[in-house]
Amino acid sequence: MQTAIAKQGRGDVGRVFQALGDPTRRAILDRLSEGPRSVSGLAGPLDITLTAVAQHLAVLQAAGLATTEKVGRVRTCRIEPAGFNAVEQWIADHRSLWTRRLDRLGELLAEDDT
């Protein structure tokens, strides 16, 4: 067990990467980074309809990147930092593989040279 790629419980990395692939969703996360917002508060500067924002939020929630809570008639949206762990972990795991590869390559060039 060296490649501990499947970690972090549930969130499959694919969902997260795909969620982050959309510029509008990244914009939403940008705004949420500044603090919690309502759905219409998010929709305002984005120049898309409320419905579209709600759909993006559903994606972000499914990916574990945001949480929402409805209080009165207002749904408050927050960022979910833990959702990013899986992705960072995935990259870190893979990066360690490459570097190991590259180190190995260096050794091979040094000792197994013609």
Added chain:
Amino acid sequence: MQTAIAKQGRGDVGRVFQALGDPTRRAILDRLSEGPRSVSGLAGPLDITLTAVAQHLAVLQAAGLATTEKVGRVRTCRIEPAGFNAVEQWIADHRSLWTRRLDRLGELLAEDDT
């Protein structure tokens, strides 16, 4: 200059995230992590056509995640570790924002509590 989000030269993060969103492309990167491969070498265990793999490789190249070099009639594909820097940077930058937010939140709860 605090939010150094637009760094790392060219690669826009969107492309990278989107490229990583596809499971087939992640599988390709997995195999490339073990070392360079030819296009058909990648296609074999993936159960898709050569053409499809070539298209995925085009996406990975556009995202800066892989490089290819054609020698004879064989195109050799390698992973490009630097391509991941932008993404890690993006996450790191944003994470610092949230944690700052959360720290602030803690302070607010302590002094400005209802």
Added chain:
DNA sequence: CCGATACTGAAGTACATACTTCCCTATCAG
């Protein structure tokens, strides 16, 4: 030279995704 190998290009298809509009429900302000 000749057939197999390793791709490349163009085009087509099926499904996903990012939106929209329209309408309906719950809540708050007066």
Added chain:
DNA sequence: CTGATAGGGAAGTATGTACTTCAGTATCGG
């Protein structure tokens, strides 16, 4: 109560994306 505000649900559209097949074009082995 009445109207405005905040959002939810369903459905339609339009573009994108992941594939495929069906041709080619180089290149290598014999």
